Amino acid sequence: MKFSISEENYIKSIYHLQVLHQRVNTMMLAEMVKTKAASVTEMLKKLHKKKLIDYEPYKSFILTDTGNKIALNIIRKHRLWEFFLVNKLGFNWDQVHDIAEELEHINSSELISRLDEYLQFPSFDPHGDPIPNSKGKITDLKRSNLIDIPLKKTVVVSQIKDQSITMLDLLKHFKIGIGTKIKVNKRFEFDGSVEIKIDQMPNAVLSNQVAKNIYCVI
Amino acid sequence: MKFSISEENYIKSIYHLQVLHQRVNTMMLAEMVKTKAASVTEMLKKLHKKKLIDYEPYKSFILTDTGNKIALNIIRKHRLWEFFLVNKLGFNWDQVHDIAEELEHINSSELISRLDEYLQFPSFDPHGDPIPNSKGKITDLKRSNLIDIPLKKTVVVSQIKDQSITMLDLLKHFKIGIGTKIKVNKRFEFDGSVEIKIDQMPNAVLSNQVAKNIYCVI
DNA sequence: AATTATTTTTAGGTTTGCCTAACTTTATTT
DNA sequence: AAATAAAGTTAGGCAAACCTAAAAATAATT
Numbered sequence: 001m002k003f004s005i006s007e008e009n010y011i012k013s014i015y016h017l018q019v020l021h022q023r024v025n026t027m028m029l030a031e032m033v034k035t036k037a038a039s040v041t042e043m044l045k046k047l048h049k050k051k052l053i054d055y056e057p058y059k060s061f062i063l064t065d066t067g068n069k070i071a072l073n074i075i076r077k078h079r080l081w082e083f084f085l086v087n088k089l090g091f092n093w094d095q096v097h098d099i100a101e102e103l104e105h106i107n108s109s110e111l112i113s114r115l116d117e118y119l120q121f122p123s124f125d126p127h128g129d130p131i132p133n134s135k136g137k138i139t140d141l142k143r144s145n146l147i148d149i150p151l152k153k154t155v156v157v158s159q160i161k162d163q164s165i166t167m168l169d170l171l172k173h174f175k176i177g178i179g180t181k182i183k184v185n186k187r188f189e190f191d192g193s194v195e196i197k198i199d200q201m202p203n204a205v206l207s208n209q210v211a212k213n214i215y216c217v218i
Numbered sequence: 219m220k221f222s223i224s225e226e227n228y229i230k231s232i233y234h235l236q237v238l239h240q241r242v243n244t245m246m247l248a249e250m251v252k253t254k255a256a257s258v259t260e261m262l263k264k265l266h267k268k269k270l271i272d273y274e275p276y277k278s279f280i281l282t283d284t285g286n287k288i289a290l291n292i293i294r295k296h297r298l299w300e301f302f303l304v305n306k307l308g309f310n311w312d313q314v315h316d317i318a319e320e321l322e323h324i325n326s327s328e329l330i331s332r333l334d335e336y337l338q339f340p341s342f343d344p345h346g347d348p349i350p351n352s353k354g355k356i357t358d359l360k361r362s363n364l365i366d367i368p369l370k371k372t373v374v375v376s377q378i379k380d381q382s383i384t385m386l387d388l389l390k391h392f393k394i395g396i397g398t399k400i401k402v403n404k405r406f407e408f409d410g411s412v413e414i415k416i417d418q419m420p421n422a423v424l425s426n427q428v429a430k431n432i433y434c435v436i
Numbered sequence: 437a438a439t440t441a442t443t444t445t446t447a448g449g450t451t452t453g454c455c456t457a458a459c460t461t462t463a464t465t466t
Numbered sequence: 467a468a469a470t471a472a473a474g475t476t477a478g479g480c481a482a483a484c485c486t487a488a489a490a491a492t493a494a495t496t
Contacts, residue, residue: 006453026474039454041475046452058461058474089332102324108317114307224483244444257484259445264482276444276491 001050005105008074009033010043011052012104014063015071023060072136078104079125079132080115086126087119093126124158128215142218146184146194146211154183155216162213174204182216219268223323226292227251228261229270230322232281233289241278290354296322297343297350298333304344305337310386311344344396346377346433360436364402364412364429372401373434380431392422400434 003011013032017024030040048055052067063071081103085096113134116122125131128143149155157180160171171177175198185203186195192208206214221229231250235242244262248255266273270285281289299321303314331352334340341357342348348356359376367373375398378389389395393416403421404413410426424432 004452027472035453036455037474038456038476042453045475085329089329089336091328091332095328099324099326099329102326103321106317106320106324108320110309110313111303111307111317114309118307222482245442253483254485255444256446256486260483 002107003070006043007047008105010047011063011067011071012074014053015068015075018063069136072132074104076132077112079129080112080119082125083119083122083131084115096126143215144218146182146196146206146214146216147192147208149184149216149218151184151187153218154181155218156181157214158217159215160213161215167213170210175201176214220325221288224261225265226323228265229285229289230292232271233286233293236281287354290350292322294350295330297347298330298337300343301337301340301349302333314344342376342396346396361433362436364414364424364432364434365410365426367402367434367436369402369405371436372399373436374399375432376435377433378431379433385431388428393419394432
């Protein structure tokens with residue numbers, strides 16, 4: 001089944017709202033899709049008829065399993081494109097949302113599976129949000145860089161942002177790679193550097209510049 | 219100024235028709251955008267009001283300079299995306315048109331200039347059609363097929379006219395694709411075949427039928 | 437030149453998704 | 467519990483882009 005861009009945006013928005021607040025209402029949705037409540041009601045009736053939401057007038061609505069699957073697919077596309085824009089085209093992570101908002105509606109599963117492969121099946125988008133796989137399954141782990149990670153918590157490196165040779169050299173020296181377990185002991189306000197501990201290694205201090213490029217699964 | 223997907227498709231189609239037949243009429247355009255003549259007339263009035271075409275009812279229509287520029291920008295996007303799909307995602311050139319047809323309407327000049335750079339500013343798309351630059355200029359390099367090319371001159375393949383699967387197969391065997399450097403050593407009068415040389419390949423002979431379908435930038 | 441055929445436009449209708457205004461239902465106060 | 471406020475729905479309209487059928491203009495034939 002194919003859906004209009006509008007329908008897709010409503011489905012996606014309902015999904016996001018359900019994650020944040022489990023009860024979703026018409027006004028919240030109206031605000032999210034930047035329209036008026038009356039338009040939302042109209043769309044709810046349509047989505048209900050297409051069996052994408054369960055809906056009782058004046059009561060509430062919730063995505064059906066089908067609706068959920070469709071939402072996850074749109075989100076998958078959005079996040080893969082964001083990953084592409086940042087890691088291939090060199091955008092900053094705060095510049096890509098609007099563009100991905102358009103790209104997510106491109107309709108070709110072949111395109112998406114190839115893109116996924118081209119990007120080497122990333123698990124997280126540039127904001128650290130998980131990318132659903134082709135079956136709609138999400139790794140339910142959050143991700144952030146060493147600057148934002150809670151202290152004294154052991155985390156696993158999942159991505160290095162800056163992949164320059166100099167950066168790789170530095171990482172080699174500290175024995176840091178994808179999968180490495182790291183604990184941040186202390187953060188120094190003065191220069192934003194962090195002291196880390198890796199198993200069987202002495203404590204080490206990474207500059208802010210380095211730390212912010214190392215992303216970990218929490 | 220921003221245009222709807224429909225408007226963009228009309229503009230692009232008028233451009234293509236103008237290249238093929240300099241006189242364009244309503245019915246041709248209707249067929250090209252897969253709609254009916256009445257709808258075309260409606261759109262012509264709208265495009266005229268927006269000064270994208272010169273239009274006199276019952277007479278004719280033609281793109282204005284502005285219209286032309288917009289058309290070239292859409293075509294630029296289409297061809298860059300096609301190049302991306304083939305050269306980065308590994309699609310075959312005969313699979314990418316429909317996807318590029320959607321991607322060409324994504325609205326971000328920043329995206330396109332970065333994509334262009336990422337692809338290293340290609341001059342031709344996978345079908346050998348020239349990609350307009352950001353100012354709408356098309357490389358008007360001299361191109362001709364292997365029959366008409368000067369002997370002993372290294373040229374670069376830029377377009378394959380016949381894109382049948384059988385032709386594709388043959389080209390694969392000889393390792394010929396867009397961008398391949400070729401030198402024609404000799405032409406045989408008898409059957410019009412040509413002997414070519416490609417770097418790191420033994421000499422090869424192509425039939426006249428094949429040679430005349432391979433276009434190169436001189 | 438008159439008739440016929442074709443092309444183009446106009447007129448009137450449909451669908452999608454938006455809007456405002458009015459009305460219902462549900463929630464919150466008093 | 468009644469009154470008021472807020473949220474949700476319905477009704478009636480609008481714009482974009484499509485459609486069919488009929489009318490007008492142009493082109494082709496006799």
